[in-house]
Amino acid sequence: MKENNLLLFGYGNPDRGDDGAAFHIFAHLLRKAQMDEESVFSADVVPLSIGVDLIFNFQLLPEYAEIVAGYDRVIFIDAHTAEIEEEMKLQSLEPEFKHSPFTHHFSPSSCLAVAESLTGKAPKAWLLSIRGYQFGFDRELSPRTSDLVHEAIQLLIEQFI
Amino acid sequence: MATQKITIEPVTRIEGHAKVTINMTEEGKVEHAYFHVNEFRGFEKFCEGRMVFEMPSITPRICGICPVSHHLAAAKTGDIVMGSPPPRTATLLRELMHMGQIIQSHGMHFFELAGPDLILGFDADPAIRNVVGLIQADADLALKAVALRKYGQEIIAQVGDRRIHPTFAVPGGVNKALSSQSRDDILKNIDEMIAITQAGLSIFKDWAAKNKEDVEKFAVFKTRYLGLVTPANGLELYQGDIRLVGQDGKQLEKFDSNNYLDYIAEHVEDWSYLKFPYYKQMGYPDGVYRVGPLGRLNTIDHIDTPLANQEFMTYRAINDGKPIENTLYYHYARLIETLFAIERVKVLLDDPDILGKDILNTRQNFKGEGVGVIEAPRGTLFHHYKVKENGQVEKVNLIVSTGHNNWAMSEAVDSVAKTYITGPEVHEGLLNRVEAAIRAHDPCLSCSTHAVGQMPMIIEVRDNDGKLIKEIKRD
Numbered sequence: 274m275k276e277n278n279l280l281l282f283g284y285g286n287p288d289r290g291d292d293g294a295a296f297h298i299f300a301h302l303l304r305k306a307q308m309d310e311e312s313v314f315s316a317d318v319v320p321l322s323i324g325v326d327l328i329f330n331f332q333l334l335p336e337y338a339e340i341v342a343g344y345d346r347v348i349f350i351d352a353h354t355a356e357i358e359e360e361m362k363l364q365s366l367e368p369e370f371k372h373s374p375f376t377h378h379f380s381p382s383s384c385l386a387v388a389e390s391l392t393g394k395a396p397k398a399w400l401l402s403i404r405g406y407q408f409g410f411d412r413e414l415s416p417r418t419s420d421l422v423h424e425a426i427q428l429l430i431e432q433f434i
Numbered sequence: 435m436a437t438q439k440i441t442i443e444p445v446t447r448i449e450g451h452a453k454v455t456i457n458m459t460e461e462g463k464v465e466h467a468y469f470h471v472n473e474f475r476g477f478e479k480f481c482e483g484r485m486v487f488e489m490p491s492i493t494p495r496i497c498g499i500c501p502v503s504h505h506l507a508a509a510k511t512g513d514i515v516m517g518s519p520p521p522r523t524a525t526l527l528r529e530l531m532h533m534g535q536i537i538q539s540h541g542m543h544f545f546e547l548a549g550p551d552l553i554l555g556f557d558a559d560p561a562i563r564n565v566v567g568l569i570q571a572d573a574d575l576a577l578k579a580v581a582l583r584k585y586g587q588e589i590i591a592q593v594g595d596r597r598i599h600p601t602f603a604v605p606g607g608v609n610k611a612l613s614s615q616s617r618d619d620i621l622k623n624i625d626e627m628i629a630i631t632q633a634g635l636s637i638f639k640d641w642a643a644k645n646k647e648d649v650e651k652f653a654v655f656k657t658r659y660l661g662l663v664t665p666a667n668g669l670e671l672y673q674g675d676i677r678l679v680g681q682d683g684k685q686l687e688k689f690d691s692n693n694y695l696d697y698i699a700e701h702v703e704d705w706s707y708l709k710f711p712y713y714k715q716m717g718y719p720d721g722v723y724r725v726g727p728l729g730r731l732n733t734i735d736h737i738d739t740p741l742a743n744q745e746f747m748t749y750r751a752i753n754d755g756k757p758i759e760n761t762l763y764y765h766y767a768r769l770i771e772t773l774f775a776i777e778r779v780k781v782l783l784d785d786p787d788i789l790g791k792d793i794l795n796t797r798q799n800f801k802g803e804g805v806g807v808i809e810a811p812r813g814t815l816f817h818h819y820k821v822k823e824n825g826q827v828e829k830v831n832l833i834v835s836t837g838h839n840n841w842a843m844s845e846a847v848d849s850v851a852k853t854y855i856t857g858p859e860v861h862e863g864l865l866n867r868v869e870a871a872i873r874a875h876d877p878c879l880s881c882s883t884h885a886v887g888q889m890p891m892i893i894e895v896r897d898n899d900g901k902l903i904k905e906i907k908r909d
Contacts, residue, residue, distance in 0.1 A: 288495040314598040315595065315596045317597075336587065339580070383566075
């Protein structure tokens with residue numbers, strides 16, 4: 274693994290409107306690199322460029338913790354609801370387990386906590402989330418979230434990639 | 435009499451979530467506890483107008499938790515609708531993928547969702563009562579648990595094609611044959627996975643022996659039970675007739691899934707958006723039944739693989755051969771099924787036809803209507819389509835696993851609340867037991883959307899005027 278390598282970990286449902294924001298960010302980055310945007314549906318890890326990998330799935334899963342632990346920097350990318358005030362939010366994360374009362378829901382901080390427990394270290398990590406406005410069965414983004422996707426891409430390129 | 439109300443509610447505006455309301459009397463006793471579900475009911479409409487051959491790719495979009503179950507149930511329905519039974523190799527490959535899903539889902543549930551309660555204790559500090567606490571308590575076991583789930587995922591990946599929007603199973607068969615390399619890769623880890631599951635069984639049995647009182651008073655109640663079975667009433671997760679047994683374990687019905695509407699109806703309660711399926715002949719609520727691991731093991735007489743059958747005999751002896759009614763035994767049943775699924779993987783991979791190249795039947799004898807049923811990890815899943823001659827889907831009815839267990843989950847919540855909450859102070863450990871009553875059923879409530887800011891949990895204590903007395907919020 275190269276020094277200072279970066280993993281972009283996007284999750285959400287691309288068929289539930291704005292919940293698929295991370296997929297749309299990845300699709301844009303892959304098209305720009307002249308790669309197949311649907312490659313993230315098949316491969317576990319898609320190399321975007323030297324030192325930058327992509328993973329996309331419906332949800333975070335515990336077994337990704339081991340993969341996450343192998344990177345120096347990880348950015349989790351997701352949509353957020355109106356519970357969060359900002360339209361786009363970049364926050365640094367610390368390993369901390371978040372309890373899920375009923376479900377298989379798994380948070381990025383929990384992923385880091387499991388990574389740290391399993392391997393003794395966790396990467397430097399952030400959560401980049403953008404506001405979603407509609408979560409119906411639709412592969413298209415709402416107009417505002419579509420704009421935010423482009424702003425998020427700019428942020429990633431300028432600050433991380 | 436003045437009452438107070440406690441609500442446990444994941445705050446979300448996206449469909450598919452649940453809350454628990456505990457109504458308490460002034461004396462601090464539980465009057466009644468309810469499990470309410472805001473089920474998503476738009477997906478059936480979303481499917482209407484699509485082509486039947488698209489359904490195995492579209493229906494996994496319902497849920498990121500068990501997409502394989504929807505994928506395979508849709509393909510099975512398509513087989514019937516199109517009058518295109520799959521070749522034997524395709525059936526073996528679909529079942530192999532399904533076993534991968536059972537192993538990964540059950541493995542995750544026992545070791546990562548239920549395990550912390552059992553190994554660390556219901557009353558353990560919530561800060562450590564989780565998978566991280568489990569790793570710290572027993573790193574070797576936790577690593578094995580991750581390996582078991584990963585093994586199930588690996589089977590799905592080796593057999594199928596894409597993780598998202600799979601195109602593997604189609605009406606009439608599958609699109610990809612299995613290579614001998616993939617078969618050997620899966621086979622080489624079988625013994626290790628059996629050992630991990632047996633370690634889980636030892637953990638559970640040891641816990642149950644030490645916590646007999648909890649096991650015997652935690653949501654123990656009578657229902658009927660429903661599940662797929664083999665022709666000789668053995669455990670079956672992929673295909674077979676549906677068997678419904680009574681409280682005494684005796685068979686009430688055994689029927690072809692295409693006739694499910696003759697036997698199953700759904701009741702509506704004004705406090706839940708999720709319907710309550712029941713056995714028609716007995717009416718509601720007498721005819722309610724349970725599905726999933728505990729329900730399935732109560733419908734069978736044996737298991738066709740040796741290690742799982744040996745464990746099943748021990749399990750069955752708990753209640754002298756009669757149905758097991760204890761909700762906490764869902765965990766035991768889940769591990770026995772995991773053992774079965776791993777053994778079944780070996781049986782499937784040892785079958786010479788598994789490497790066959792005849793994987794798709796392109797001949798069709800259009801029927802226009804069909805019901806595909808599969809045992810998803812959390813229970814029986816029904817897909818029912820009516821299709822026009824041009825292949826366009828006209829009508830869709832889905833009965834999902836969590837729906838069948840709706841009554842049982844609410845009963846479990848009520849029973850646990852009444853048993854354990856005996857005063858006005860509701861501490862975290864009591865609340866955790868109420869949640870554990872739901873978790874035991876492994877419901878799929880998270881739908882497939884997981885936006886940030888969606889899942890905090892609030893417990894509200896209100897008096898009978900609706901005034902908020904106490905609020906506990908979990909991030």
